[in-house]
Amino acid sequence: MSSTPRTPSDLDPAIAARLKRGADGLVPAIAQQYDTGEVLxxxxxDDQALHLTLTTGRCTYWSRSREEYWVKGDTSGHVQHVKSVALDCDADTLLVKVDQVGAACHTGTRxxxxxxxxLPLLPAEPAE
Incomplete structure (x- = not known):
């Protein structure tokens, strides 16, 4: 694969027009467990990864380190079944609600x- 995400893609042009991508053509995608709200x-x-995610029901990402597409769970078996995808108010971040099978993290944790x-640094209590 090339060193940058592939274009053009099969993503619906109406959705593509709304996305605000970084200089690298990518949009961050937060995976969240659909029923508990747990951030995974x-x-x-990129546009093609989003298209594949929307049309296959499996999360597809662009690996910045390997410079290739990867479908979550194809190697590990820890699949993400897509329940919904939403854009944030600025259209620069995706929230993908999934049903996670097994660990979401490459380290093997949930x-x-x-x-x-x-922990946040809290201001000192005022002296009385």
């Missing part, structure tokens, strides 16, 4: 956001 992972989609929790 962040992936990247979510990519469960091991390095950063």
């Amino acid at each position: 992972m962040l992936g990247w989609m 979510t990519c956001f469960d091991t390095d929790v950063l």
Whole structure:
């Protein structure tokens, strides 16, 4: 595959016209468990990856490190079955609600956001 996501794509032109992509042609896609609201992972989609996600019912992402498309679960068996896809108000981020089978994270954990929790720095209580 080429070093940048493939264009043109089969994505509906009306949807493509609404997307605000980064300079690399990608849009961040947040995968969320549809029934619990658990945030699972962040992936990247170009127009073709979004088209495949919408038409196959399986999440397809663009790998920035491997520079190729990948369908979540094809290698690991940890499939994401798409329940819905929504654009945020700026049309620059996708929210993909999925039914996750197994781990979502490449490390083998359920979510990519469960091991390095950063606590907010709260202001000191005023002295009385």
